[in-house]
Amino acid sequence: MPLSPVRRLLDFDAQYRRDQQHTPDFLHRRDRRLALARQQDGAPPPDAAAWLSAVDAPGAGDALRSWRRGRAALTVAGAVLGVLTMLGVLYVDGQGRINVTLIMALALLQLVLALATSAQALSGRRPWGRLLGRGDGADTPVLRQLHPQLAARAAHGAGLAFAVTALLTLLAQVLVRDLAFGWSTTLQTSAPAYHALVEQLAWPWRGWLPAAVPGLELVEQSRYFRLVSEAPADPERLGAWWPFLAMLWLCYVLLPRLALLGLARLHLNHRARALLQRHPGWVALRERFATPWVDSGQAPAAAGPGPAVPAATELAPAPERGVVIRWAGAGSADLAGRLLEQAPAQVLEAGGSASLEQDRDTLARADLGLPVVLLARGWEPPTGELADFLDDARHCLPADTDIMLLPLANDDKTAVVDGALLAQWQRFVGRHKPVRLCRP
Amino acid sequence: MTEHATPRFAVVGHPNKGKSSIVATLAQNDGIAIALEPGTTRENGHYPLRVDDRLLYELIDTPGFQRPRRVLAWLQAHSLSASDRPDTVRAFVTQHRDDPRFHDECQLLTPILDGAGILYVVDGAVPYSREQEAEMEILRWTGRPSLALINRIGAGDHLADWRAALGQYFQIVRDFDAVHAPFDAHLSLLRGFGQLAPEWEAPLEEATAHLRDQRRHRQHQALQLIAAALADMLTHRETGRLRDDGNRDALEHDLGQRWRDWQRQREQRLRRDVEALYQHRHLRRREQALAWQPGSDLFSEQARRTWGVSRTYLATAGFGAGALGGAGIDALTAGHSLGAGALIGGVLGAAGSVFYGGKYADKLGAFKMLERFTGGTEAAFGPVRDPQFGYVVLGRALEHWHQVSHRNHAGRDPLTLGDADRHWLEQLPRGQRQRLQKALQDPPREPGDVKRRDALENAVEQAGEAFLNWRSGAS
Structure with missing residues (x-):
């Protein structure tokens, strides 16, 4: 069954509020895919109902429950009030007559009230809203914007129930009682003038139902004065007003209420459609439909948790004597020459632009039975070639040779002290024991 | 456009020269690891640009070279002439796929051998040194379209030296500051990727247009x-x-x-x-x-x-x-x-x-x-x-x-x-x-x-x- 515009608006608003919990990326991807799927079938982007169905929206629940209950209560109240009002109007004591003028005034009052209700709804105002608004707090802002129209629909429903039961009560009274109608007024009005008024009021039906239009004779005969207690010449004639009164009620109370109830429904639906079109979620949804989804690296981050940082250890001091090897040109020749307390036995080069043969030659020349200090750029991560060189050194040099690695800071003069950088070098030498880290 | 013809770019280079920074900026992903070390398991990271689920290009963040001199020595020992160099590189990868020592080299060379273009990244803030020539030579042996990117990580400025050296190995040499480059420079760089092969130009142009719209x-x-x-x-x-x-x-x-x-x-x-x-x-x-x-x-x-x-x-x-x-x-x-x-x-x-x-x-x-x-x-x-x-x-x-x-x-x-x-x-x-x-x-x-x-x-x-x-x- 297609959703009513009001239900569609409320369901959409509920889904919009649920969507606030999602990421904008997810929403864009989901909705753009829906639009593209329809585009492939040659269809325009989905409307609100199709979209709600496509995203499997659970709906807004029974958001209109209190309004529905209120409408039902008002309708019942209107129906009961219609019966009571008509019984009250038709009540006479003894030989009294029922004043037609009073019924005409009541009908016209009903018409004015009905028109005023519609005018309020059309203007979007609800002046009496504060009186009844205590329970509105649970309604969503969108539903609150429909209050004037919902209230008008409820009021017209109650008014229609009032009009129907009042008319039925009139007809029932006509059937079971001998009603004597008359007209009376304090104003200086002649019977012809009153007849002219009646004829005007009967305009909607006088052309096709003349029996329901009182004639001048009836009008003259049915005038009465409260202080004159003369009996009417023909009491049976006085009941002839009832077709006029029934038609008056039908045309000026019941049918206008029915028409205005239909108008209220149309207005409510129109207002709901308009609110949906202006809903911030609908505007954003259409943007998502129309905007290509650009996915530039939405995948989960490639990096996992970093390796564990080993416990800080005190760096060994550089040996007093030894061989210094500059790996990939780390440190200056000058620094290498004065790094140790005593001048190094050899300052050699390895790695970088040197060939593998030159590395092997360096290791052969470093075999002097002295500690070997390898200078490296500490701000760069240790490479596999450095690892290979250390492995080769352990195999080529005597087993008791102390091999020490000194990663330099980016000033190329001092040792690395940065925690993260030092940690990666500690892990590195940990994998190449018995190589140790040292400081100048 | 078939997936096979989709432009793919392997971002390669020496460890810690800004490869991941380049990828992080171009892929708009601030979760990419920036610095790693040997011994840590490293696999290629794939960062595709898709528009409405259609792949326009893909960046591949690779591990850095770990043993380029050994790789080059192997290649030189197994090649007879310039014409067999790409096949020799392929043979190296086939031979060493399961060798943990050359894991990183096999990782970075595999997408290149599968048709990816090369984006070689160097740090223009440090002086040019010949130690990276082995890496560049290996990449030249693959015969794939290549572009060198001079990233600047530190304060130094050695762009001219790098440009001169890189120009001998790569078709195009570009400067790109991954941390500070404005958005228009990102797009300009992507268009530069499209110049590596005629069939890549259109998808890269389309990608840049979409990225511009996305930004708006x-x-x-x-x-x-x-x-x-x-x-x-x-x-x-x-x-x-x-x-x-x-x-x-x-x-x-x-x-x-x-x-x-x-x-x-x-x-x-x-x-x-x-x-x-x-x-x-x-x-x-x-x-x-x-x-x-x-x-x-x-x-x-x-x-x-x-x-x-x-x-x-x-x-x-x-x-x-x-x-x-x-x-x-x-x-x-x-x-x-x-x-x-x-x-x-x-x-x-x-x-x-x-x-x-x-x-x-x-x-x-x-x-x-x-x-x-x-x-x-x-x-x-x-x-x-x-x-x-x-x-x-x-x-x-x-x-x-x-x-x-x-x-x-x-x-x-x-x-x-x-x-x-x-x-x-x-x-x-x-x-x-x-x-x-x-x-x-x-x-x-x-x-x-x-x-x-x-x-x-x-x-x-x-x-x-x-x-x-x-x-x-x-x-």
């Missing part, structure tokens, strides 16, 4: 987020109940505190929303360490001095905003009021703006007693009545948005709020100033208040444009 769309969305936050913050009210025997001052203090806390939280939510929009997913973790200047919280005098406006400005803009409203009366009277509506509205607007905009800190929210109930009175703090408040929130939000939107995903420094000796509102034409003032004075009261919402969104859009102009002029 994000700007629109970010400014809408700011407008929504402004509306919330300008209209927020905290309510409480003051019993007949209760302490009024204590309740006012309590409501005021709750009101300020709510405002701070709403502002933080806006920050997170804008960062998520620009895919700065890891910036949030650093938010606690954001280097907001001490004392420059939302409600400080420092914030007012930086982002607030002068009394003269308030009077002028307030007059204009009031006149805009008063002009409606003139329109209703078909001009018979002879412009009196606009004049009266203007005077009232100016007077109100100056009166409420004088002091700042003690006029953020108004404490009011509302309806009585049995045994007490309903009390409220807020909404804000100081017109400066909207300017402070807006200025801070625009500054944050500007920094986030201009921040590359390789950046790791904390955000800092900027300061300036001129005010960004200078860039806003008078008419737009008045509309902004009116929108701040009369924000939407509820989500369905379409007219005011549109007015505020339009005013913030214009403010965003003016802010961009101001920042581009200041930088």
Whole structure:
């Protein structure tokens, strides 16, 4: 069954509020895919109902429950009030007559009230809203914007129930009682003038139902004065007003209420459609439909948790004597020459632009039975070639040779002290024991 | 376009020369690991650019070379002539696929042998050294289209030496600062990738067009987020109940505190929303360490001095905003009021703006007693009545948005709020100033208040444009 515009608006608003919990990326991807799927079938982007169905929206629940209950209560109240009002109007004591003028005034009052209700709804105002608004707090802002129209629909429903039961009560009274109608007024009005008024009021039906239009004779005969207690010449004639009164009620109370109830429904639906079109979620949804989804690296981050940082250890001091090897040109020749307390036995080069043969030659020349200090750029991560060189050194040099690695800071003069950088070098030498880290 | 013909680019180079920074910036992913070491398991990271699920190109972040001299020695030992070099490289990968020593080399060479273009990254801040020639030589042996990127990680400048050396090995040599390059430079670089092969030009052009549209769309969305936050913050009210025997001052203090806390939280939510929009997913973790200047919280005098406006400005803009409203009366009277509506509205607007905009800190929210109930009175703090408040929130939000939107995903420094000796509102034409003032004075009261919402969104859009102009002029 297609959703009513009001239900569609409320369901959409509920889904919009649920969507606030999602990421904008997810929403864009989901909705753009829906639009593209329809585009492939040659269809325009989905409307609100199709979209709600496509995203499997659970709906807004029974958001209109209190309004529905209120409408039902008002309708019942209107129906009961219609019966009571008509019984009250038709009540006479003894030989009294029922004043037609009073019924005409009541009908016209009903018409004015009905028109005023519609005018309020059309203007979007609800002046009496504060009186009844205590329970509105649970309604969503969108539903609150429909209050004037919902209230008008409820009021017209109650008014229609009032009009129907009042008319039925009139007809029932006509059937079971001998009603004597008359007209009376304090104003200086002649019977012809009153007849002219009646004829005007009967305009909607006088052309096709003349029996329901009182004639001048009836009008003259049915005038009465409260202080004159003369009996009417023909009491049976006085009941002839009832077709006029029934038609008056039908045309000026019941049918206008029915028409205005239909108008209220149309207005409510129109207002709901308009609110949906202006809903911030609908505007954003259409943007998502129309905007290509650009996915530039939405995948989960490639990096996992970093390796564990080993416990800080005190760096060994550089040996007093030894061989210094500059790996990939780390440190200056000058620094290498004065790094140790005593001048190094050899300052050699390895790695970088040197060939593998030159590395092997360096290791052969470093075999002097002295500690070997390898200078490296500490701000760069240790490479596999450095690892290979250390492995080769352990195999080529005597087993008791102390091999020490000194990663330099980016000033190329001092040792690395940065925690993260030092940690990666500690892990590195940990994998190449018995190589140790040292400081100048 | 088939998946096979899709441009793919392997970002390769020596360890720690900025490969991942390049990929992080171009793929807009701030979660990419920046520095690793041998011994840590490293696999290629794939970062495709898809538009509506259609793959336009793919960046492949590879491990760095670990043993280039050994690889080159193997290749030279197994090659007879220049014509068999690509096959020899393929043979190397086949031979050493399961050798842990050459895991990284096999990883980085595999996509190249499968048809990816080469993006070789070097650090232009350190002097050129021959030690990387082995890597470049290996890449040349693959015979694939190649482009060298000179990234600058440090302060040094050795671009000329690098350009000269790289020009001998690569078809195209480009400079690219992964951390600071503006968005247009990203697009220019991507177009440069398209020059590597004729069939790659069209998809790269299409990709750059989509990325440009995406950026424009994000700007629109970010400014809408700011407008929504402004509306919330300008209209927020905290309510409480003051019993007949209760302490009024204590309740006012309590409501005021709750009101300020709510405002701070709403502002933080806006920050997170804008960062998520620009895919700065890891910036949030650093938010606690954001280097907001001490004392420059939302409600400080420092914030007012930086982002607030002068009394003269308030009077002028307030007059204009009031006149805009008063002009409606003139329109209703078909001009018979002879412009009196606009004049009266203007005077009232100016007077109100100056009166409420004088002091700042003690006029953020108004404490009011509302309806009585049995045994007490309903009390409220807020909404804000100081017109400066909207300017402070807006200025801070625009500054944050500007920094986030201009921040590359390789950046790791904390955000800092900027300061300036001129005010960004200078860039806003008078008419737009008045509309902004009116929108701040009369924000939407509820989500369905379409007219005011549109007015505020339009005013913030214009403010965003003016802010961009101001920042581009200041930088």
